[in-house]
Amino acid sequence: MDWKQLWEIMSAPDNVPIVAMIPLLGFYIYLAWRQAKANDSLIEQLEKDPALAKTHHRKAWPFKPGWTKEVHVWPFLLRVEFLAAIIVTIILMIWSISLNAPLEEPANPNLTMNPAKAPWYFLGLQEMLVYFDPWIAGVVMPTLIIFGLMVIPYIDTNPLGAGYYTWKQRKFAIGTFLFGFIVLWVSMITIGTFIRGPGWQWFWPGQTWDHNRLIYEVNRDLPDLFGITSNWAKGIFGAAVVGGFFVLGGLLVHAFFRRYNPKNYKRMSLLQYSILMVFFITMIGLPIKMLLRLAFHIKYVWITPWFNV
């Protein structure tokens, strides 16, 4: 265990934000989960007791008759905002006094940094470069993430859970978002920050970065495993595998979605449903491709003269 190495990575000034973000995320997930649990048990209680549902104020927080429903922004909100500004300022002051912003040697195009890392918030995308060609990892995926986020309000037809924390009323939506945000985005950033060393090789936390380490990994392409040699056959085979993944994946997701989300399924139009499927299955495809690469050393699935997937 190389504690010095670990400390150097953890305390690198530009890695501090992601070191801070992980416990912060843990705290906020806990905060959200606690409120979701309280609301879910309230919902259950109200569903069992229709009489109570008619009179209850329907929040997990206490409310007594005679309390006003609204409060003045001045001072009740403004004092919170003012306090928040002061606290953030203090945090920034302490952070700025105690930790210096990084400054390396002057830029030198002839001396490549190894590893050359993007800022921490883009390390997830950089990590994807291991599994996909740059046109997918660097261009198509970010575009899909942005558009995927943008379509969310238009494909989520579930009217429940607007304006309060809940898990039971929105299992699919919240599960999918947690998967995308925590499992894919944050954990890929974590891998890119803490695991990847020189040559973008995998070094476990605490393992010494060996700049001379060579890994003799024989990565194969999926068509090779099936003994396909001709370019035409490779292209057609790959298209069939990728197409098959989308069709079979779509059928599988469909089977689950219509059973466990019947109301939302019924509400969705064909367009909404197909957009959901495309984004969802593409998202699932990412960890599958990672698994293929990390566990089975498969580089490309689909090989064409123009692009490889």
Next chain:
Amino acid sequence: MPDEKNSNGKNGKSTGLVNAVKEDIESLKTDLPAKAKESLETLKNPTKTQVYTSIFRHKHDDTPRNRALGVLSNVFLHLHPAKINRDSVRYSYTWGMGGITFYLFLVLTFTGVLLMFYYHPTKVQAFRDVLYLEHDVPFGRILRNMHRWAAHLMVIAVELHMFRVFLTGSYKKPREFNWNVGVILLVLTLLLSFTGYLLPDDQLGFWAVTVGTNMARATPLLGHEGPFSNYLNMTPYNDVRFGLLGGSIVDANALLRSYIWHCIGIPIIASIFMVLHFWRVRKDGGISGPAPVILDSEVKEARK
């Protein structure tokens, strides 16, 4: 002549003048203390002065009306409604991350403007300016540190804000459009941070931006290494990466371009979207909750 009827006397203008001066001094003797007393009286109650009332249009006694006016008659505060749901001031619901993001944007604008006084976006001077800031400029180091950490914190705050908005379902009708504005602001925040990364012109920024913009090389159709780009005759000297960097490598033009995007272009665009974002928060009915829970059995299906 009308002059003759004045108090100037018959044959001497001088006596009239003397009298007049005497009279003036006499009047000062009585008026000055009176006016001074009056001024002291108003000083005891400054909210009655014309200067004060010209700035503040209403009284500040603690009445509901004045509380509302305090928000509504203030250009900076009037983004808020006069009253809000008693539960929406709860920190556990909102996490305050949207507001903190905006506050960090203000901090970054402030520190950024100060940094601009000391920085030249040229290959010769950029790195030296950062050294100068760190070692010679009074409070230069803390200024640069604060700008960098506030930028990182802003990325975290934006992501947490989006996370909260998702978890509370706040993007649902009628706030779909504002969620989209938020997504654009997220992208702009990342771009702001990324364009700033190159500016110290050190190895860290140089290689991060090299790695980042190398991806643009692979853009389908528009990057010279991307799929199908040969159909558009893309080369390293005319593709999308060239447009971003102003050259085929990260050099002086790239430094100038990222400086201009960082300090002028993206902040203006982001400000416009922020105005839109905040305005829509109000127009869509304020923040989403905490709303009363709705039961599955109460949902009325829309007729198709």
